[in-house]
Amino acid sequence: MASNPTDPKALILHVGTKHLSSWSMRPFLALVYAGAEFTCRTIPLDRPTTKEAILAVNPTGKVPVLVQGDLVVSDSLAICEYVAELFPHARLWPEKREARARARSISAEMHAGFAALRRDMPMNLVENRPGVGHTPEALADAARVMTIWREALARSGGPFLFGTFTIADAMFAPVATRFQTYGVELDATCRTYVDTVLATSGFERWKREALAERG
Ligand SMILES: N[C@@H](CCC(=O)N[C@@H](CS)C(=O)NCC(=O)O)C(=O)O
Structure with missing residues (x-):
C-alpha cells in the first residue's frame, strides 16, 4: 500500500529498475511482508542520468x-x-537467539559474497537464459547457496529458511530468481524452496511492477 509521501513518517523506498535491481528487491520484500505502507519510487538504472538521480536521494x-x-x-x-525494528510484530528475524544468529550470519554471507554468481548470472526477471553464465566459479557459489539452504531448511522444517519468512529469505530471493532464469540444476528441496520464495505475495508484486515498468 502506498503511504502519503507528505507525512514526515512516510516511508519512501527508492529502488533501481525492478527487473534488474536485485539489491532493491530485498527491502521491498521485507516491507511487503511486514505489511508496511510505503511508496516505492524507481530510478532507472544504466542511463546517463542515473548517478545524478540517485545522488539526489542518497x-x-x-x-x-x-x-x-x-x-x-x-x-x-x-x-x-x-x-x-519498525514492525516487530512481523518477526523479520527468527525469535530464538541462535536461529537469529544463524539468519544474520547467512544474510551477511549473501550480502558480502557470491561475486561470481552475481557477475556471471546477473538478475534479470524478464529473460530466461538457461545454461548461460554456468562458469565453474558461479556454479561453486550456487553450490554453497544450496548447502546453506539445505542446512537451514533441515533445521527449521521449512517452508522458509527459518520456518516463517525472514530477512534471510529476502536476502536470498534474487538468487532464487537467478536459479530459475539461468536453469541452475536443483534438488527437490531447493526446487521447492525456490518455488516457495517466488510464490510469496511480495515477490509476485515486485515482478508485476517490474513487468509494468517495462510497458
Ligand atoms: N551494498 C549495496 C549495493 C547496492 C547496489 O550496488 N545498487 C546498485 C543497483 S542494484 C546501484 O545502485 N547501481 C547504480 C550505480 O552504482 O550507479 C546494498 O546492499 O544495497
Whole structure:
C-alpha cells in the first residue's frame, strides 16, 4: 500500500529498475511482508542520468535507499534491519537467539559474497537464459547457496529458511530468481524452496511492477 509521501513518517523506498535491481528487491520484500505502507519510487538504472538521480536521494550513490523524513537509510541489509525494528510484530528475524544468529550470519554471507554468481548470472526477471553464465566459479557459489539452504531448511522444517519468512529469505530471493532464469540444476528441496520464495505475495508484486515498468 502506498503511504502519503507528505507525512514526515512516510516511508519512501527508492529502488533501481525492478527487473534488474536485485539489491532493491530485498527491502521491498521485507516491507511487503511486514505489511508496511510505503511508496516505492524507481530510478532507472544504466542511463546517463542515473548517478545524478540517485545522488539526489542518497549520498552513497546507490539504491536501494529508504527515506523517512530526514532519515536516510542506505544499503539493503541496513534497510531490512530498520524495517524489522519498525514492525516487530512481523518477526523479520527468527525469535530464538541462535536461529537469529544463524539468519544474520547467512544474510551477511549473501550480502558480502557470491561475486561470481552475481557477475556471471546477473538478475534479470524478464529473460530466461538457461545454461548461460554456468562458469565453474558461479556454479561453486550456487553450490554453497544450496548447502546453506539445505542446512537451514533441515533445521527449521521449512517452508522458509527459518520456518516463517525472514530477512534471510529476502536476502536470498534474487538468487532464487537467478536459479530459475539461468536453469541452475536443483534438488527437490531447493526446487521447492525456490518455488516457495517466488510464490510469496511480495515477490509476485515486485515482478508485476517490474513487468509494468517495462510497458
Ligand atoms: N551494498 C549495496 C549495493 C547496492 C547496489 O550496488 N545498487 C546498485 C543497483 S542494484 C546501484 O545502485 N547501481 C547504480 C550505480 O552504482 O550507479 C546494498 O546492499 O544495497
